[in-house]
Amino acid sequence: MSEPMLSVRDLEVTYHGHGGHVPAVRGVSFDLEKGDSLGLAGESGCGKSTLANALLRLLPAGTEVSGQIILDGKDVLNLTPGGLRAARWTSGAIIFQGALHALNPVQTVGEQIAEPMLVHQTAASDSAARERVVELLRRVGLPAARADSYPHQLSGGQRQRVLIAMALACDPLLLIADEPTTALDLMVQAQVLDLLHDLKEERDLTLMFITHDLSVLTYACRRLAVMYAGRIVEEGPAWDVFENASHPYTRALAAAFPTIGDEASRMAPSGLGGDPPTPDNLPQGCPFHPRCPLAHDACLPAEPDLRSSGLERSAACVLV
Amino acid sequence: MTSLAMQRRRATAGRVWKQFRSSRSGMIGLGVLLLFVLMALAAPLLADARELNPVYARAQGNPQWAPPSEFGPLGTDYIRRSAWAQFVWGSRISLFVGLAATVLTILIGSVIGIIAGFVGGKPDAVLMRITEWFLVVPFLPLAIVLASVLGRNVWNIIFVIGITSWPSTARLIRAQVLTVKQRLFVDRARSLGASGRHIVGQHILPNVMGLILANATLAVPISILTETTLAFLGLGDPSAASWGKTLEEAFVNGAMVRNAWWYFVPAGLGILAVVLAFTLIGRTLEEIANPRLSRAR
Amino acid sequence: MLGSVLTLVFVLVFNFFLFRVVQTDPIGSLFRGRNVPQETLDNLRVAFGLDQPLGTQFLLYLKESAQLNFGISYQTRQPVWDEIVAAIPATVALVGVSAILSAVIGTIGGIIAAWRRNTWKDHSITSGTMVFYSMPDFWLGMILLVLFAVVLGWFPVGGVSTAGSNETGLAVLIDQAYHMFLPALTLTLAYLGEYTLVTRSSLLDVMGEDYLTVARAKGLRDVAVRNRHAVPNALLPVVTLTAINFGFVLSGAIAVEAVFSWPGLGKLTADAIRGPDLPMLQALFLLFSAAVILFNLIADLTYSWLDPRVEGQ
Numbered sequence: 067m068s069e070p071m072l073s074v075r076d077l078e079v080t081y082h083g084h085g086g087h088v089p090a091v092r093g094v095s096f097d098l099e100k101g102d103s104l105g106l107a108g109e110s111g112c113g114k115s116t117l118a119n120a121l122l123r124l125l126p127a128g129t130e131v132s133g134q135i136i137l138d139g140k141d142v143l144n145l146t147p148g149g150l151r152a153a154r155w156t157s158g159a160i161i162f163q164g165a166l167h168a169l170n171p172v173q174t175v176g177e178q179i180a181e182p183m184l185v186h187q188t189a190a191s192d193s194a195a196r197e198r199v200v201e202l203l204r205r206v207g208l209p210a211a212r213a214d215s216y217p218h219q220l221s222g223g224q225r226q227r228v229l230i231a232m233a234l235a236c237d238p239l240l241l242i243a244d245e246p247t248t249a250l251d252l253m254v255q256a257q258v259l260d261l262l263h264d265l266k267e268e269r270d271l272t273l274m275f276i277t278h279d280l281s282v283l284t285y286a287c288r289r290l291a292v293m294y295a296g297r298i299v300e301e302g303p304a305w306d307v308f309e310n311a312s313h314p315y316t317r318a319l320a321a322a323f324p325t326i327g328d329e330a331s332r333m334a335p336s337g338l339g340g341d342p343p344t345p346d347n348l349p350q351g352c353p354f355h356p357r358c359p360l361a362h363d364a365c366l367p368a369e370p371d372l373r374s375s376g377l378e379r380s381a382a383c384v385l386v
Numbered sequence: 387m388t389s390l391a392m393q394r395r396r397a398t399a400g401r402v403w404k405q406f407r408s409s410r411s412g413m414i415g416l417g418v419l420l421l422f423v424l425m426a427l428a429a430p431l432l433a434d435a436r437e438l439n440p441v442y443a444r445a446q447g448n449p450q451w452a453p454p455s456e457f458g459p460l461g462t463d464y465i466r467r468s469a470w471a472q473f474v475w476g477s478r479i480s481l482f483v484g485l486a487a488t489v490l491t492i493l494i495g496s497v498i499g500i501i502a503g504f505v506g507g508k509p510d511a512v513l514m515r516i517t518e519w520f521l522v523v524p525f526l527p528l529a530i531v532l533a534s535v536l537g538r539n540v541w542n543i544i545f546v547i548g549i550t551s552w553p554s555t556a557r558l559i560r561a562q563v564l565t566v567k568q569r570l571f572v573d574r575a576r577s578l579g580a581s582g583r584h585i586v587g588q589h590i591l592p593n594v595m596g597l598i599l600a601n602a603t604l605a606v607p608i609s610i611l612t613e614t615t616l617a618f619l620g621l622g623d624p625s626a627a628s629w630g631k632t633l634e635e636a637f638v639n640g641a642m643v644r645n646a647w648w649y650f651v652p653a654g655l656g657i658l659a660v661v662l663a664f665t666l667i668g669r670t671l672e673e674i675a676n677p678r679l680s681r682a683r
Numbered sequence: 684m685l686g687s688v689l690t691l692v693f694v695l696v697f698n699f700f701l702f703r704v705v706q707t708d709p710i711g712s713l714f715r716g717r718n719v720p721q722e723t724l725d726n727l728r729v730a731f732g733l734d735q736p737l738g739t740q741f742l743l744y745l746k747e748s749a750q751l752n753f754g755i756s757y758q759t760r761q762p763v764w765d766e767i768v769a770a771i772p773a774t775v776a777l778v779g780v781s782a783i784l785s786a787v788i789g790t791i792g793g794i795i796a797a798w799r800r801n802t803w804k805d806h807s808i809t810s811g812t813m814v815f816y817s818m819p820d821f822w823l824g825m826i827l828l829v830l831f832a833v834v835l836g837w838f839p840v841g842g843v844s845t846a847g848s849n850e851t852g853l854a855v856l857i858d859q860a861y862h863m864f865l866p867a868l869t870l871t872l873a874y875l876g877e878y879t880l881v882t883r884s885s886l887l888d889v890m891g892e893d894y895l896t897v898a899r900a901k902g903l904r905d906v907a908v909r910n911r912h913a914v915p916n917a918l919l920p921v922v923t924l925t926a927i928n929f930g931f932v933l934s935g936a937i938a939v940e941a942v943f944s945w946p947g948l949g950k951l952t953a954d955a956i957r958g959p960d961l962p963m964l965q966a967l968f969l970l971f972s973a974a975v976i977l978f979n980l981i982a983d984l985t986y987s988w989l990d991p992r993v994e995g996q
Contacts, residue, residue, distance in 0.1 A: 119896070122900055124896055124899055124900055151902040151903070151904065152902065153902075154899075154900055154901060155900065155901045155902050156902070159900070160897075160900055162893060162896070162897055162900075167892060167893040167894065168893045168894055168897050169894055169897075170894045170898075170916070171894075171916065171991070171992055172915050172916055172919075172989075172990065172991060173912075173915075181898075181903075182901040182902060185901060185902050185903055185907075186902060216991045216992070218991070218992050
């Protein structure tokens with residue numbers, strides 16, 4: 067069996083800010099094989115964006131990161147600055163969330179897409195870069211003329227496509243999509259999802275898809291991991307986890323989002339009371355137990371580890 | 387004011403003080419300011435006022451331009467007066483004019499800003515045009531022109547500074563009033579039948595107070611520096627000893643050529659210290675009023 | 684643009700009425716202390732239109748202003764405009780150079796301070812500029828003058844050129860630059876602070892933006908992220924500030940020019956105050972205001988040209 071494209075072991079990320087130490091990611095491990103797709107789901111603050119940023123070491127200075135990240139055969143956490151810069155965007159690229167803020171307002175969209183090509187010298191000249199930009203824009207469904215537009219002149223959906231085109235600029239092996247469909251209306255969401263699907267097939271990309279919307283992941287990904295309070299609490303094949311969640315949190319999350327096309331789930335949504343815990347204020351034992359409908363005494367003493375809950379599945383719950 | 391409202395005000399004041407105390411720069415500024423205020427208040431104890439009188443000074447038999455020596459901790463000036471006395475007594479006028487002019491600035495600026503923001507419409511447009519005019523016209527020449535025309539006394543100077551400095555305060559206050567106005571509770575108060583005056587007094591003012599206070603503290607340095615410059619150019623009150631006037635006298639009577647540093651350096655240092663103190667206090671108050679600023683700094 | 688013209692008109696109106704209120708007898712003031720027959724004075728009053736109603740006088744004032752006729756100086760008895768024109772180059776040179784230097788040095792300082800936020804570099808730059816910003820600029824000039832000209836003798840004590848020298852060409856320029864060094868240093872140090880503070884805070888705002896993380900993710904070096912993405916966005920307000928400050932070039936150095944006896948508009952103003960030479964002050968005020976209005980307009984136009992988010996006027 068060949069090496070996985072991405073291998074993460076015991077990743078821990080702690081922010082050091084005015085408020086003190088904030089453990090955003092508390093021991094995450096997973097593998098992602100070449101050509102596979104993994105969805106990462108969870109509510110705001112569970113650590114999924116932190117995890118994505120950590121993969122390319124994009125966290126603010128002073129953040130404590132420990133563990134191991136092997137991407138495309140490279141030990142990311144121990145790369146030299148030069149090696150890290152070379153690996154960024156070529157081994158792995160991120161489609162950032164919040165398209166308006168992710169684009170420089172005073173540069174044209176074309177300049178921003180071309181930039182990594184020139185930095186990594188994957189384009190021989192400015193005109194070659196320009197050609198590639200036009201190619202990429204066409205591929206994501208935008209007219210070539212858009213290359214000379216400024217970000218504020220584009221619609222939300224168009225900006226999202228620009229971010230996708232930009233992420234593909236250096237033909238990355240791993241594509242990390244961080245909330246690519248959030249804040250888009252449903253029609254555009256579907257278009258973007260289809261686009262990502264097609265691109266993945268065409269270019270044999272390895273895909274990591276981050277979102278808080280569980281139902282979207284069942285379309286986009288083969289495997290699914292659910293994060294809560296900085297850890298993975300359930301993992302397995304996407305449809306399987308969605309239909310038959312082992313962890314109570316996953317069950318609640320799946321129920322909260324009506325499945326596109328499933329009338330029955332639209333009629334009976336069930337929300338989850340309360341808010342996820344803030345990283346600096348975690349409950350004793352299982353971090354989910356205050357909101358868990360199945361909580362009982364065994365949940366208290368210690369945080370449960372991931373344990374097998376079926377074929378290729380695992381969940382971090384004492385009931386498994 | 388109900389006792390509940392008073393309790394709330396006191397609690398807010400307590401919180402603000404606690405936050406202020408934790409700022410090192412703010413406390414340094416406050417300390418320095420208190421030092422100078424004490425000096426100004428205790429002037430009669432620190433230096434004999436008679437020493438400001440050239441006739442008395444001559445009678446004392448002091449030499450002219452004496453460096454710090456037995457003739458005084460800061461020596462003497464061109465007409466034998468004690469430089470230390472001028473420094474101590476000068477602080478009074480400099481501080482007084484600075485504070486009084488700022489009060490005037492804040493009063494005019496706040497009233498105009500609140501009216502423009504709250505009433506809106508035509509009055510707003512007119513007031514803003516007037517404000518913009520004042521902002522465009524260069525501030526020091528305007529002050530010079532007004533001071534030349536009005537004559538040289540302390541009250542005119544206070545008036546001139548106040549009249550030329552209010553625009554930026556007005557703009558700031560107006561923006562804040564507009565923000566507060568947008569908040570729901572003002573609409574609710576209106577729908578409850580509250581009068582305009584009630585809304586302004588009970589809702590708008592408390593939310594704008596913090597900004598006014600911070601702005602006022604930051605406006606004092608401008609007033610002090612303007613008074614100093616006007617006095618230096620000869621527009622100050624001839625009978626009022628201020629630090630600016632000391633600098634003017636030093637310049638006009640050749641203190642520089644004689645390297646009589648003891649005469650003009652302390653006055654400038656005094657201004658520098660007081661201005662810095664107000665700036666530090668003002669920036670700290672700004673950060674308390676708008677917590678996003680401290681993260682941004 | 685219409686707003687600017689309107690403002691200028693208001694300045695003219697203000698100027699006229701303010702001085703008419705004070706100048707109860709301009710002719711009398713002009714010839715104060717001289718033995719002039721009453722008839723001559725009366726004839727002059729008629730010639731200057733002072734027997735006309737206020738409205739007519741105002742129109743006369745507008746007409747004369749348009750012709751650049753601002754009257755006669757009380758102090759020198761020469762046409763005001765001639766004196767002003769003679770003084771403009773000295774001020775433009777001094778304050779222009781200082782404005783450019785302070786903008787460049789101040790902006791660079793602000794960039795470093797923001798990028799290396801909360802390090803000793805940041806603290807020293809921020810504190811240093813705050814101190815210079817808090818002192819009267821002319822007092823700083825006095826100290827520099829005493830220290831470097833009087834005590835150390837490295838620089839001249841004042842003026843724009845060495846008296847009695849008959850050098851020509853480049854030597855003259857060098858001599859003038861030599862005389863300009865201390866006053867320019869004073870003004871540069873005094874103006875720096877504003878640029879440093881504004882640039883620093885603008886860059887700090889930008890530094891929190893996501894597109895900088897994106898730039899890093901693309902593999903750019905830290906310096907490239909700063910220079911290609913952060914700084915261009917941060918500089919927008921600084922450019923506006925610079926343009927506005929250039930408007931204040933003419934009026935920016937009144938007290939400092941006085942300290943260094945620099946023969947520019949500032950010294951003219953300082954001397955006019957001592958009179959008071961009201962026609963001179965009136966004309967200077969008009970000139971200063973016009974310069975500020977003009978550069979505010981330029982600042983607005985420059986900003987809308989630079990920021991693609993602002994629709995063109």
